Amino acid sequence: MFARKSNVFLLFMAVNIFLLALVFGHASYGEKNALPYLRGKAQMVKRIGLSDLCLFTDARYARHPSMADLSTPFQDHPMSLEHFPSGTIITPPPHLRSK
């Protein structure tokens, strides 16, 4: 006569779980697929001798977090919050945080 609501829900959850499995599958497939091109990137890092990701280019000290020194932050401006997002999202380099 009419579909039982619990069946509809269980079907809905089954679809969701299937989608989640698909997501996991896609992720592991994508990861495997990306390996060659990641390797290419890694080769380039090696050739040029790079040390950091190019994620935050708004300030000098944010560009190479691992190369920063004690005085790098705030050297542009004492209120260097002008670089708002990266200044808050990435930490001051860790050695400044620990003492």
Add this chain to the structure above:
Amino acid sequence: MIELSDIRKVFNSGKPNEFVAIDGITLSVERDKVLVLKGPSGSGKTTLLSVIGCMARPTSGRITLSGKEITSLPERFLTEIRRKSFGFVFQQFNLIKGITAMENVILPAYPTGEGFSVLKKRALSLLELFDLSERAFSKVEWLSGGEAQRVSIARALVNDPSVIIADEPTAHLDTKLSKDFMEIIGKLKVRRKTIIIASHDPIVYESAAVDRVLEMRDGRILSRATRQ
């Protein structure tokens, strides 16, 4: 089959607004008979019904059901007994809106864990018994007062209880429907159900189907009028 001895039910005990709803009632309800509790509102009829129907535990006193003492059972076990032995018809019908008449009828049976298709079959045959077959799959909001009443009786019967308890069942029905209701009660009596009704409606307590009428006031039973 149900024996009550010296039942008291006190609300808010120890507080300034303490209220004695039932005050020392001793009563025995016989099997397969129709018993009517009559009396003005506030006389303790409803409280007595809920104590008999295992909905509420008395503050003191003892209840036995078919010879088994059930007074101090925790709610968990009381509910199971209630589900098996009692069916309830309420004053307001108390159907759940938004679902069909059929679903309303099988609601009391959900916790028993019977399969849905079995329950559905049973509900449909009960609805047929009350001439509601064609209304089975309409939502309860669309039912008339009389139909709603009959759905609620069908619901009370779905677990095949031995006792039907009805609280002011005719309060919202007109004379014709009230008479129809008593006719159904008569039919149920034939089907060997024990029926306990609280009502101050003369159509109910003067009906031929009734075996016994008890009058209540201030939490006590006043007189015993037993009829043939």
Add this chain to the structure above:
Amino acid sequence: MSRFNKQRNILDFTLSSLLRRRTKNSALVIVYTLIVFSLASVLFFTQAIKKEACIVLQNSPEIIVQRIVAGRHDLLPADYIDTIRAIRGVQSAKGRLWGYYFEPAAGANYTLMVSEEPGVEVGRIVIGQGVSRTIHANRADIVPFRRYDGSYTSFEVSDILSSESELVSSDLVLISESDFREMMGIRGEYVTDAAVYAKNKRELFMIADKIKRILPDTRPITKDEILRTYEAIFDWRGGILLVILSGAVIAFVILAWDKASGLSSDERREIGILKGIGWETSDVIAMKFWEGAVISLSSFSLGIILAYIHVFFASSALFEPALKGWSVLYPEFRLVPHMDPLQIATLFFLTVVPYTVSTIVPSWRAATIDPDTVMRL
């Protein structure tokens, strides 16, 4: 079997009861999904970047030696490199020349790096995609640069770095050594820092230690430290964002609590009826459990799926403005998808557990309504 039937029956009723309060419950599901979505997006994004950083930076120089003068890093004298090369266990040591260049017209900061990539020769440079995008420079274009003394020079773009490598190369300008020195005014006996490779990877720490002892004004940074730093930065980043978002989680939990505890008179009546007609307290609790489970499971899975699409198919479009910030050269990159059970478990603990806890007491309270209330309705 009968237990299974019972739960299924109760689930049936729960669903119809949820559907009856459609607007209220769908609002809850939407907010819930949104919370899961934002937390999951943050988590997926940071974890994927972290993973990528770990793989890609595996190839960065094993030790980078900087010179520290008065607490800031300074140019490294070239003869330091000979000293380092003489340390036992060092396979090779090479000076690196790099620096930043601020381009006032575009307002962008480039990273200039001396390299021997093909295409880099005197007068010719190779640029990253970001640079190319910002100043609309293509192959064979001539790009002007300002020298340290204020005069101008210009280079021909001989090549543009591949767009797949943008995450590491977007702002790079690869330049020849003589051009770099001439432009920046750095004399021949200085380099920016030194990249050191060891014969045996296990001896890295020892070598770094030796460098530090022989050349006390240097700071050796090992690759492991860089990787660990990235690991920590992204965990920290994800963590901080979650802390910020926790405000939203708390607001949501309050909403859930309020929704669960503020039973409308309708719901109260409904539960009263159920108890009256023979539902036991634990049956009502089971119903409330299913209610929570239906809402949680659907929002949780929907939120995760949407977040996955957002981060890995839509390049985290919603985060871009925040991450981009003041960067002129924002790399355009697509992350390599990465999912693991830890992320799902973390999300579960951050969303479903608080939600569930916030509904325990209210649902218990609802379930313990007196069965005889139904008689007094």
Add this chain to the structure above:
Amino acid sequence: MIFHPAIMALLVGSLLVTLMLLYSSYYGVQVIRKWDIKSGSELQLCLERRTYLVSIIMSYMLFFQLASFYLFIFTADAIHATFVSAMCAAGSLNVNEYGYPAVIIKMVNFLFAGTWLIINYADNRAYDYPLIKKKYLLLLVITPLMVAEFIVQGAYFIGLKANVITSCCGSLFSTDAEGIASEIAALPRLPMKIAFYLSTALTLASGMYFCLRSDWSGYVFSFLSIATFVVSVAAMISFISLYFYELPTHHCPFCILQKDYGFIGYLLYIALFGGAVSGLGTGALMPFRKIQSLSQIVPSIQRRLAFTALILYFLFTVVVTYRMIFSDFILEGY
């Protein structure tokens, strides 16, 4: 403190559960002091309702304990890269002195929560709730343990310091000379093998005997199954892990949960934990067989529990033995 999202998830979750348990033990004390099943007073009705609440909280807690145990191990594994020379979860847990105590207290709490629920299940089946005061006393034992878990786990996470780039590297390099031992000291293999098979065999035998006779042997079975649990965990570290990793020195009991080993660790640990809880529950119910209202109920619950424990332990042994026989890896060669 490392701001890893999973760490925050664990701390938040454990804080919430601890608070819920403190809340329920408040009512636990009331139940112990005021419970009177014969009374129909409003206080008694109120207390009876509270017992439902405590049951819900405890069931959620059991689930939480199980999930948080895995999340904890996963997290320890995920953060190992931030510590010098920690190779996997075993190494991260060794970073400070609270790591392993946190694991142990989590296991203990899981076992207790499971036992509580078993007792609760039996008690709720008897019309006069004969075990009510005993189970609430047990609740008062579990609550401090949960608080302890929250504190120990918090201390572990707060005490974590990532070994990242420091500006004065001298200090870092000097501490690195030893590094953090990422390996677990393993017990000698042959005696462990004998102990493992012996205790499993004894448990299975006593369990079968108990299933058939249903007498005092339940105590023996319960004791043996807990002993087997402990021995199995030790055996996991001592020799079982070696067969799964096919490496002669890798003793970590946690890496087996990873994808590289087909998530077989989940099966093994669920079997082990499930067996331990069922075995412990069988013993915990033993003293109550004489209570009149329980005399019909307890033996059948016990039989089911013992049977579950038998199946799970048997499953564990079969998987382990299968792997030992069919693995290409030959341990004795090393």
